[in-house]
Amino acid sequence: MGEAYIIDAVRTPRGIGKPGKGALSHLHPQHLAATVLGAIRDRNGIDTASVDDIIWSTSSQNGKQGGDLGRMSALAAGYDISASGTTLDRFCGGGITSVNLAAASIMSGMEDCVIAGGTEMMSYTAAFAAEQANAGLPPRLMGSGNAALDAIHPQSHQGICGDAIATKEGISREALDALALVSQQRAKRAIDEGRFAKSVVPVKNEDGSIALDHEEFPRPETTAEGLAALKPSFTQIADFDMGGGFTFRKQINRVYGDLDIQHFHHAGNSSGVVDGAAAILLTSKAYADKNGLKPRGRIVAYANIGDCPTLMLNAPVPAAKKVLTKAGLTKDDIDVWEINEAFAVVAEKFIRDLDLDREKVNINGGAMALGHPIGATGSILIGTALDELERSGGRYALITMCAAGGMAPAIIIERV
16 A cells, blocks of 8 residues: 655634634635645645645535535636545544545555645634524524434534533533633744744735734633633523423433533633634655655544444544554554644543643644634644644654544644
């Protein structure tokens, strides 16, 4: 089996994901994706006619984010028409999966140059949901939206799941807030020291002016006292009657009947709602040699796994164990860990269950400070991990994240 190399990784800064308020919210999702596709081409002098495929991730594939964003964005970026594209959805995990599939096609020998990545404009999806509601279309409020499936595998709201896991594991609000504060502090340090500068490319408006060239979401002024004062976000929605007496709390209690769910998560210790895009260029060794490209990283192994869909957020730990086994490595071999901070409990449980050195986990902050543009986040984290390996001189990084439906993809990369 051949090797798959990471040649380069770029991303946009993350803009606040509120319609009319975030610096990117007025742009088309294809424009955001075209920005990173154009940057990855220009930085590496790629003849786009030689790109075998573009594998893109977008979770909310509706309206402007529908219609195969990978292909349409490549055309918007001026790629040769022979560079095909496809778009996938693994909920939050799609940005890792797009890279995994690109690596697999190269390692199999079927393709030599593939660009992977993702885009999510949460400001747009919020506006789209509002339009649907104004048109009288009911939102999908309950579980999977499939009554037969929910009868077998009850699913709930992700925030309620986060609270349920914290309750079940005995993880306190204070511990979750402490992790959120660390995330903000580390993000501030990374920004101040320019640790993201290698990967972040500015987003321009259609007229060429700068729309955003820095992270818009972080709140470096965050304090422990400020976090402690925030009210839990999911208390009322947990017991909202959506018809027939069904509530999100009851969905979880159908499986975990004795669990008295306490509410610990709030805006400060949950992932930020943002807009963003990322692209990663992967090639075979032969392609890199022929085109004078210097690899920055190598794909060591990847894995996918599912876990309880009712609690939804617990798959990263078994995914990490599975990918370590595939790679023939142990946790002690990993220098950089990236676990998406969908909610503080996800990262806190991950650290505790694997007994990790906290100084190696989310070294430059995570989604609680920087935001989580759903379909793009996995690709962003891979680029962040690669940058950190190069900065610190580490060898291996493991990246994973929870995804709706109780899933988690994972990948291990090696610095070249």
